[in-house]
Amino acid sequence: MSRDKLTKVEEKKLKEIMSYHENSRYRPYKHISGGFVSSTMVELTYNHIIMEHQHGVQNDVENRVYTEYFFINRHTWDIKSDYKWEH
Numbered sequence: 001m002s003r004d005k006l007t008k009v010e011e012k013k014l015k016e017i018m019s020y021h022e023n024s025r026y027r028p029y030k031h032i033s034g035g036f037v038s039s040t041m042v043e044l045t046y047n048h049i050i051m052e053h054q055h056g057v058q059n060d061v062e063n064r065v066y067t068e069y070f071f072i073n074r075h076t077w078d079i080k081s082d083y084k085w086e087h
Contacts, residue, residue, distance in 0.1 A: 004044065013077060014041065014049065021070070025055045034059030042085070048073055050085055 006014065018039035029035025034057050043050035049072040056065040071083040 004046075006044065010074065014051075014072070017072065017079070018051065021053050025053070029055060029057060032057050034062065047075065050083065
């Protein structure tokens with residue numbers, strides 16, 4: 001089995017994690033024009049996944065964007081928040 005791609009089970013699990021993080025951060029932004037939340041997989045290796053999570057407000061008046069990275073172990077699905085990703 002190739003580990004440079006996500007399996008269907010891993011894909012489903014990652015979508016659940018991303019949805020959870022998006023939903024947990026969206027509440028403060030849902031009533032603000034230009035409020036947004038997004039999660040993206042930015043790195044995939046045999047052992048881990050790095051997820052980028054952005055949230056904030058971008059409109060004519062404000063431009064606040066916060067970025068967090070999460071390290072996810074592909075074998076145990078442990079998640080390390082506040083990960084400092086050097087890309």
